Amino acid sequence: MAAGVRREGDDAIHQEGNRLGAVWEAGGAGSGFGDAECWASMGPAFAGRCWLCGLPPSPSLLLTHHPSHPPPLPFLLRTRHSICGCLSMDGVAPAPGALPYYVALSQLLGLTVVAMTGAWLGVYRGGIAWESALQFNVHPLCMVIGLVFLQGDALLVHRVFRKETKRTTKVVHGLLHVFAFVIALVGLVAVFDYHKKKGYADLYSLHSWCGLLVFVLYLLQWLVGFSFFLFPGASFSLRSRYRPQHVFFGAAIFLLSVGTALLGLKEALLFKLGAQYSAFQPEGVLANALGLLLACFGALVLYILTRADWKRPAQAEEQALSMDFKTLTEGDSPSSQ
Amino acid sequence: MAAGVRREGDDAIHQEGNRLGAVWEAGGAGSGFGDAECWASMGPAFAGRCWLCGLPPSPSLLLTHHPSHPPPLPFLLRTRHSICGCLSMDGVAPAPGALPYYVALSQLLGLTVVAMTGAWLGVYRGGIAWESALQFNVHPLCMVIGLVFLQGDALLVHRVFRKETKRTTKVVHGLLHVFAFVIALVGLVAVFDYHKKKGYADLYSLHSWCGLLVFVLYLLQWLVGFSFFLFPGASFSLRSRYRPQHVFFGAAIFLLSVGTALLGLKEALLFKLGAQYSAFQPEGVLANALGLLLACFGALVLYILTRADWKRPAQAEEQALSMDFKTLTEGDSPSSQ
Structure with missing residues (x-):
C-alpha cells in the first residue's frame, strides 16, 4: 500500500476518505464495549497516535494530507481501538455484550x-x-x-x-x-x-x-x-x-x-x-x-x-485496507477484503 | 441549549460526542447525494465553519473543548451538509436517488x-x-x-x-x-x-x-x-x-x-x-x-x-438537538426528538 499516492483531479469525491470520530459507550448492560472504537490521527496535530490513549496504532495505517483542506485539520483514518489495546486487557476486540x-x-x-x-x-x-x-x-x-x-x-x-x-x-x-x-x-x-x-x-x-x-x-x-x-x-x-x-x-x-x-x-x-x-x-x-x-x-x-x-x-489489517481509503490511495484494485 | 455547560467527571463516556467526518458519495446511480453530509468544526482550528465549503453552519451548533483531549484537536459536531446548502442549490436535503x-x-x-x-x-x-x-x-x-x-x-x-x-x-x-x-x-x-x-x-x-x-x-x-x-x-x-x-x-x-x-x-x-x-x-x-x-x-x-x-x-434542528450532544451539554431531558 503506497501511502501518499493519490489520484488528484477527481474533485470532491476524494473527500469520502476523511472521517474522524471517537465512540466509547461504557457502562449500561446493553452497550458494553461492543461499540468501542477510536480514530487514529495521522496528521501533523497528533501524528500516528491513538486519539483515546495516545499509543501508536498499527504501522500500516497511513494517510496523507488532502491539499484542499485547511492546514490545521489533520488527515485521519478510522481504526479499532483494539489496535492499541487500551480498551481490553489482552489487546483483542472486546466482547459484543449479550x-x-x-x-x-x-x-x-x-x-x-x-x-x-x-x-x-x-x-x-x-x-x-x-x-x-x-x-x-x-x-x-x-x-x-x-x-x-x-x-x-x-x-x-x-x-x-x-x-x-x-x-x-x-x-x-x-x-x-x-x-x-x-x-x-x-x-x-x-x-x-x-x-x-x-x-x-x-x-x-x-x-x-x-x-x-x-x-x-x-x-x-x-x-x-x-x-x-x-x-x-x-x-x-x-x-x-x-x-x-x-x-x-x-x-x-x-x-x-x-x-x-x-x-x-x-x-x-x-x-x-x-x-x-x-x-x-x-x-x-x-x-x-x-x-x-x-x-x-x-x-x-x-x-x-x-x-x-x-x-x-x-x-x-482490514481497516488499513478499507475500501474508501484504498480507493483514495491506490485506486480500485482487487484484494481479499 | 447552553453551550459550554458540561458535566465533567463522568470520564470517557463524554467522548462519545466527539465525531468528525466528511462523506460525499457523488456520481453513481445508486449513491446520488443520499449520504451527503459534512461535519462542522467548532474548535479553534476551523471554528464555526463547514468542513467542506467553509461556510458557517447553523448558529445552534455549538460545542466546547474537552479538557482531556490534546489541544490541537478541535471539538467537532456532526451536521448535515444541507445546513450550509453547499451540496444542493436550494439549501434542502438532496433527493435519495431511486x-x-x-x-x-x-x-x-x-x-x-x-x-x-x-x-x-x-x-x-x-x-x-x-x-x-x-x-x-x-x-x-x-x-x-x-x-x-x-x-x-x-x-x-x-x-x-x-x-x-x-x-x-x-x-x-x-x-x-x-x-x-x-x-x-x-x-x-x-x-x-x-x-x-x-x-x-x-x-x-x-x-x-x-x-x-x-x-x-x-x-x-x-x-x-x-x-x-x-x-x-x-x-x-x-x-x-x-x-x-x-x-x-x-x-x-x-x-x-x-x-x-x-x-x-x-x-x-x-x-x-x-x-x-x-x-x-x-x-x-x-x-x-x-x-x-x-x-x-x-x-x-x-x-x-x-x-x-x-x-x-x-x-x-434535530441534529442540533441530537441525543448524545444534548446529553453532553444539558443532561437527559425530554423533547420532541
Whole structure:
C-alpha cells in the first residue's frame, strides 16, 4: 500500500476518505464495549497516535494530507481501538455484550425445531425411509435441517466468528451454505421422486411455488456471492456495491424459506387431518407449536443479524485496507477484503 | 441549549460526542447525494465553519473543548451538509436517488395485492357481505388491506416524508397504524362472528395461532411506541435505547403478518379445493400468484426499510438537538426528538 499516492483531479469525491470520530459507550448492560472504537490521527496535530490513549496504532495505517483542506485539520483514518489495546486487557476486540447468549438461544431453538420435526414425523407419520411411502417424510426433515437451521447458521457466521480473518469467515459461511443446499436438494429429490411414484401432480401449490423460488434464488445467491467474494477477481468497488444486496437477499431468502416451511407444514396437516384439525388433535397442536417455533427461529436470526452493535468488527489489517481509503490511495484494485 | 455547560467527571463516556467526518458519495446511480453530509468544526482550528465549503453552519451548533483531549484537536459536531446548502442549490436535503421509484413500485404492488384479493373473493367466493355466509370473506379482505398494505405503508412513512418535521412523520406513522389496526379488528370480528354463527371451532390452526400472535404484538408495539415516541414523557436515553427495538419488532410483526396471510390463503384453498387444487384450477393458480405477490410486497417494503442510504436524514434542528450532544451539554431531558 503506497501511502501518499493519490489520484488528484477527481474533485470532491476524494473527500469520502476523511472521517474522524471517537465512540466509547461504557457502562449500561446493553452497550458494553461492543461499540468501542477510536480514530487514529495521522496528521501533523497528533501524528500516528491513538486519539483515546495516545499509543501508536498499527504501522500500516497511513494517510496523507488532502491539499484542499485547511492546514490545521489533520488527515485521519478510522481504526479499532483494539489496535492499541487500551480498551481490553489482552489487546483483542472486546466482547459484543449479550451476543453469545442470543446465539446460544438461536442454536437451542434451531435444534428444538429439528428435533420436533423428527418427533412429528416419527410419532405421527411413521418415520423416514427412501424406498416406501415414507419417502415423502424425507422432504420436510431435509428442508428444516438445510434451508432453515443450516441456512440460518450460515447467516450467523459473520457474527459468531468475530476474531477469525475475513477470508476464514467467508469460507465457513460459503461451506455452510453448500451443506444446506445439498441437504435441501436431497429433500427436493425425495418429494419429486415420491410424487412420480405415486402419480401425483408437481408444483401446483403455493408451497411448491414458494419452495421453487427459494431454491432458484438460493442457488443464484450462492453463485453470485462466490464469484464476488471468494473468487479472486471482483474489484473493490464491485464488492462494495454488491455487499448490501448480498446481505439483504440472504436475509430475504432465509425468511422466505421459513415461510415456505410453514406453508408446507400447514399443507401436510390439512391433507391428513382435514376436518379433524379443528378438534385439536395432538398432531395438530404439535405441528402448530412447531410452526410458531420456526417463526421464532427466523425472527431471532434476523434480530442477531440486524443489531448494529453486533456486526463483526473489522480487523486492524482490514481497516488499513478499507475500501474508501484504498480507493483514495491506490485506486480500485482487487484484494481479499 | 447552553453551550459550554458540561458535566465533567463522568470520564470517557463524554467522548462519545466527539465525531468528525466528511462523506460525499457523488456520481453513481445508486449513491446520488443520499449520504451527503459534512461535519462542522467548532474548535479553534476551523471554528464555526463547514468542513467542506467553509461556510458557517447553523448558529445552534455549538460545542466546547474537552479538557482531556490534546489541544490541537478541535471539538467537532456532526451536521448535515444541507445546513450550509453547499451540496444542493436550494439549501434542502438532496433527493435519495431511486427511492421514489421503489416506493411507487411498492404502492403498485400493494394495490395489486388488494385488488387481486377482492377479485379472488368476488369471482370465486361470491363476494362480500356481513349478514350471510359471505361474512367470512370480510376477513381476508380486511386483513390484506389492514395488516399487509396499510401496515407496510405505515413502515414507509419515515422514508417517504423526508422533509417534514419528525413530529409530523411520527403522527402520520402512528395514525396509519391505527387505521390498519381498526380495519384488521373488523376482519377479526368477522371471522369470529362467522365461526360462532356456524358453530365452528376457533383458534385451532397454525394460521389462527400466528394471526392472534400478530394481533397481540401489533397492539403492544403501538401502545409502547406511542408512550415512548408521541406521549411527551419518555426521556432521551429511553427513546434512544428503545428505537432500534421498535424498528426491529415493527419489521418482524409486518413480516409475520405477510406470512400469516399466506397461511390463511393456503388454508382457504385447501378447504375448498381439496384434491382439485392439484388439477391447476383457475382459483388455485390465481391464489398462488396472489401469495407470491404478497411475499414480493413484504420483501420490497423490507428492502426500502433496510437500505442505509434511504434512511430519513435528520433536519438541522434535530441534529442540533441530537441525543448524545444534548446529553453532553444539558443532561437527559425530554423533547420532541
